[in-house]
Amino acid sequence: MTESTQALGNGTILVVGGGISGLTTALEAAEVGYEVFIVEKNPYLGGRVAQLNQYFPKLCPPTCGLEINFKRIKNNPRIHFFTLAEVEKVSGSPGSYDVTVRLNPRYVNENCTCCDECAKACKMEITDEFNLGMNRQKGAYLPHEMSFPSRYVISPQIIGTEDAQRCKDVCKYGAVDLDMETRSMNLNVGAIVWSTGWVPYDAGRIDNLGFGRYPNIVTNMMMERMAAPNGPTEGKVLRPSDDKAPESVAFVQCAGSRDENHLPYCSYICCMASLKQATYVRERYPDAKIYIFYIDLRAPGQKYEQFYQRIKEDENVFFIKGKVAEVSEDPDSKGITVTAENAMTGEKIHQTVDMVVLATGMQPSAATAKLPADLTYNADGFIVNDFKKGGMFGAGCANRPADVMSSNQNATGMALKAIQTLVKR
Amino acid sequence: MADRYMIEPDLNFIKELNGMGADTLKKCYQCATCSVACPISPDDRPFPRKEMIAASWGLKEKLIKSCDIWLCHNCGDCTTMCPRGAKPGDTLAALRNYAIMDYGKPRALAEAVNDPKKLPILLLIPAVIFVIVGLITGLLDFTPEGSEIVHSHFFSSWLVDLIMVPASIWTVVIFAIGIKGFMKDIHENAVAEGKTQKEKLEIVPFLKSIVNVIPKILMHSKFSECGENEERATSHMMVLFGFIGLFIVTSIFFVTMYGFGIHGPYSQLNPVKWLANIAGVALVIGSALMIKNRFAKQPDQNTTYKDWSLIGLALALGLTGMLTEMTRLGGAAGLSYTIYFIHLMFVFALFVYLPYSKLAHLVYRTLAIAYADYSGRKF
Numbered sequence A: 001m002t003e004s005t006q007a008l009g010n011g012t013i014l015v016v017g018g019g020i021s022g023l024t025t026a027l028e029a030a031e032v033g034y035e036v037f038i039v040e041k042n043p044y045l046g047g048r049v050a051q052l053n054q055y056f057p058k059l060c061p062p063t064c065g066l067e068i069n070f071k072r073i074k075n076n077p078r079i080h081f082f083t084l085a086e087v088e089k090v091s092g093s094p095g096s097y098d099v100t101v102r103l104n105p106r107y108v109n110e111n112c113t114c115c116d117e118c119a120k121a122c123k124m125e126i127t128d129e130f131n132l133g134m135n136r137q138k139g140a141y142l143p144h145e146m147s148f149p150s151r152y153v154i155s156p157q158i159i160g161t162e163d164a165q166r167c168k169d170v171c172k173y174g175a176v177d178l179d180m181e182t183r184s185m186n187l188n189v190g191a192i193v194w195s196t197g198w199v200p201y202d203a204g205r206i207d208n209l210g211f212g213r214y215p216n217i218v219t220n221m222m223m224e225r226m227a228a229p230n231g232p233t234e235g236k237v238l239r240p241s242d243d244k245a246p247e248s249v250a251f252v253q254c255a256g257s258r259d260e261n262h263l264p265y266c267s268y269i270c271c272m273a274s275l276k277q278a279t280y281v282r283e284r285y286p287d288a289k290i291y292i293f294y295i296d297l298r299a300p301g302q303k304y305e306q307f308y309q310r311i312k313e314d315e316n317v318f319f320i321k322g323k324v325a326e327v328s329e330d331p332d333s334k335g336i337t338v339t340a341e342n343a344m345t346g347e348k349i350h351q352t353v354d355m356v357v358l359a360t361g362m363q364p365s366a367a368t369a370k371l372p373a374d375l376t377y378n379a380d381g382f383i384v385n386d387f388k389k390g391g392m393f394g395a396g397c398a399n400r401p402a403d404v405m406s407s408n409q410n411a412t413g414m415a416l417k418a419i420q421t422l423v424k425r
Numbered sequence B: 001m002a003d004r005y006m007i008e009p010d011l012n013f014i015k016e017l018n019g020m021g022a023d024t025l026k027k028c029y030q031c032a033t034c035s036v037a038c039p040i041s042p043d044d045r046p047f048p049r050k051e052m053i054a055a056s057w058g059l060k061e062k063l064i065k066s067c068d069i070w071l072c073h074n075c076g077d078c079t080t081m082c083p084r085g086a087k088p089g090d091t092l093a094a095l096r097n098y099a100i101m102d103y104g105k106p107r108a109l110a111e112a113v114n115d116p117k118k119l120p121i122l123l124l125i126p127a128v129i130f131v132i133v134g135l136i137t138g139l140l141d142f143t144p145e146g147s148e149i150v151h152s153h154f155f156s157s158w159l160v161d162l163i164m165v166p167a168s169i170w171t172v173v174i175f176a177i178g179i180k181g182f183m184k185d186i187h188e189n190a191v192a193e194g195k196t197q198k199e200k201l202e203i204v205p206f207l208k209s210i211v212n213v214i215p216k217i218l219m220h221s222k223f224s225e226c227g228e229n230e231e232r233a234t235s236h237m238m239v240l241f242g243f244i245g246l247f248i249v250t251s252i253f254f255v256t257m258y259g260f261g262i263h264g265p266y267s268q269l270n271p272v273k274w275l276a277n278i279a280g281v282a283l284v285i286g287s288a289l290m291i292k293n294r295f296a297k298q299p300d301q302n303t304t305y306k307d308w309s310l311i312g313l314a315l316a317l318g319l320t321g322m323l324t325e326m327t328r329l330g331g332a333a334g335l336s337y338t339i340y341f342i343h344l345m346f347v348f349a350l351f352v353y354l355p356y357s358k359l360a361h362l363v364y365r366t367l368a369i370a371y372a373d374y375s376g377r378k379f
Helices: A020-030 A047-051 A063-074 A117-121 A162-170 A220-227 A270-284 A302-313 A404-424 B011-019 B033-037 B049-056 B060-064 B077-081 B088-103 B107-113 B116-137 B157-192 B203-219 B221-225 B227-260 B271-297 B305-330 B333-356 B358-375
Strands: A013-016 A036-039 A079-082 A085-093 A096-103 A125-127 A136-138 A183-189 A191-194 A198-200 A217-219 A248-255 A289-294 A317-321 A326-329 A336-342 A347-353 A355-360 A362-364 A392-394
Touching: A013 A020, A013 A183, A013 A404, A020 A036, A020 A047, A020 A063, A020 A079, A020 A404, A036 A085, A047 A063, A047 A220, A096 A191, A117 A136, A117 A162, A191 A404, A217 A220, A220 A270, A220 A355, A248 A270, A248 A336, A248 A347, A270 A289, A270 A302, A270 A355, A289 A336, A289 A347, A302 A317, A317 A336, A336 A355, A336 B033, A392 A404, B011 B049, B011 B088, B033 B049, B033 B077, B049 B060, B049 B088, B060 B088, B077 B088, B088 B107, B088 B157, B088 B333, B088 B358, B107 B116, B107 B333, B116 B157, B116 B305, B116 B333, B157 B333, B157 B358, B203 B221, B203 B358, B221 B227, B227 B271, B227 B305, B271 B305, B305 B333, B305 B358, B333 B358
Parallel strands: A013 A036, A013 A191, A036 A079, A191 A392, A217 A355, A248 A289, A248 A355, A289 A317
Antiparallel strands: A085 A096, A096 A183, A125 A136, A198 A362, A326 A336, A336 A347
16 A cells, blocks of 8 residues: 555556445456556545445445455555545546646644544534534544544644644644645546445435425435444434434335436435345334335345345335325424325325435436546436547446445446556557 | 236227327326325325326226316326326326216217317307308398497397207207216226225215315315415416306396396496406406416426317407407497307307317316215315
């Protein structure tokens, strides 16, 4: 591993985005001998996967996969990664691209030992983006326990305040450097893999599903953070309004998905995610009831199908074929009533539950902010790969909605495509 | 729902619905958002999700014999919320149109009324009848006497009523045939689908239900529950009350003329005249608003020939009626007689083609709503 602070001369492969797909592409290419740069926007690697509690269908924690990858990166001198870094400009053609990368200041250098003294000294609290805003954290923070690189960050929000100075003063290792500035660096690379990932669809835009209006309606990613031991509730699934243990939870599938008014496509993972999250609730609360409202339950492939069958055997899990189209809140109990027509029986159901989880889909990051390169997108913002032209490729969820497993397969394929671009030259 | 039965898709029915405005029907993927989005759909066997799949499968009998398609007031909430652009509202409108044609006998006339190419012939028929009957009976006087413009001098009231009274009787008879089949069908359908506990359709309690629902219909209470409908309820109410007002005026006119020998035109100070003027203006403004709303809703809502022809007829009736009066008061004799003639043609069209036009919903929807009340369908 070389954690780079400056660009190396010879261009090889640039991987934009250090989530599970980017890490895979980088490792696959580096381990067969190619030089790779990873540019990651966040202060840590691991992307969305780092936010998960468990993978489906094996229900193992994401640390499993990420730890191994981080170790491979550490052991590989051909991988250079930059966190808090963003690609600003790309010019050139397959075989030779000039890339401008902006490096945002972390205000903490490699001397950091994660002693937490700076966080203790800091008084100001900021929104914890890693936990999707469900809690607040200090202005000097470690993004999460498993952060890689394992180093604190001073938020730009406290720069210039007394808090920042307090952080600097308290650090025994001289790790806090408030003079760090935004820098620009140039890379010359032969191929670029865009593994820019996804953002959860903004549930607040789905008017009829009440997110943002009623506190006990959360999204599936919020559920992941709640269930994660390093999350805002330390792994306890509690309903937000009163931290009560939910006795009943409704999952609303296709919340803003397969819907012309929102995301017209299927995000592939939400059905499996809800089935998985049903187990989070069920293992914590043996009497809790789960209601899963769906249009079609999609558990693609043999293993996922088996997982679905297993959940179906649980007599506390109820499946209702019908999309929830209306929600209301009881002002006293704060319980939520969801309404759907059960298409199997032809009756409208008004199910009152303690908590509702909206299974929102994935939107490619590029849908909201176009990438600074000559790429082709489909109508939904996913990168369309032009293998004839070559040189630049979309991998993982930048290319299509996918689970971790198929993202990795896709990312491996894109590593090969990138290598082919270099070899052809 | 566990009953198994072999479905017999009527492919032609699906095609016909397509042509009647339900061209997006097949986009439906049965998510059932529409049934929840609909503010007036009942909890038990709600619509329109079940109608969408039945239409998709070509189950004609199940659909056009269902009272549920008439409970829909076509507000378009379901269409707005539909994730696929399948426009359930348009499908239900097409189903109602289909049902009107199916209950309107003879079928050939029903088809002609709904074919834009036949419109000139349909409007020519009353003109020819008028002239022929007028010439044969000698009731058509081309040289009306007197300086005052009196329409009945030109078109004798005898002539008008000689044609309009049989025309009204025709309408009643055709409707009677339609209603007989309609009531039998919707009851059988409700029993078969478990939408009612009543085994027999009893006349007296049903008539009571009609009495129950009429004030609600007049107040547009269901209509106003429809989310996207506020403006539409106003224009619809204007047109409906316009027609009712004019019907009352015509009845009074008829009774006073034949009963008491009092002839028109009435003075502008006569309260009946006030009602006539108010109703006429309501009809014109209401139908003009409807046209405006229809344009505003495009392309989210399909507007078919059936929709345009009815609104057009309402507007034409109102306009020609008002213009007849205005030209009469203005002293433009030739113009006034001409417009009055055109007006009479539209009145004839209204009567004779009523059972086949979209206006038949006046009868079928009223009966369906009354049936829902009678059968205990919470709606």
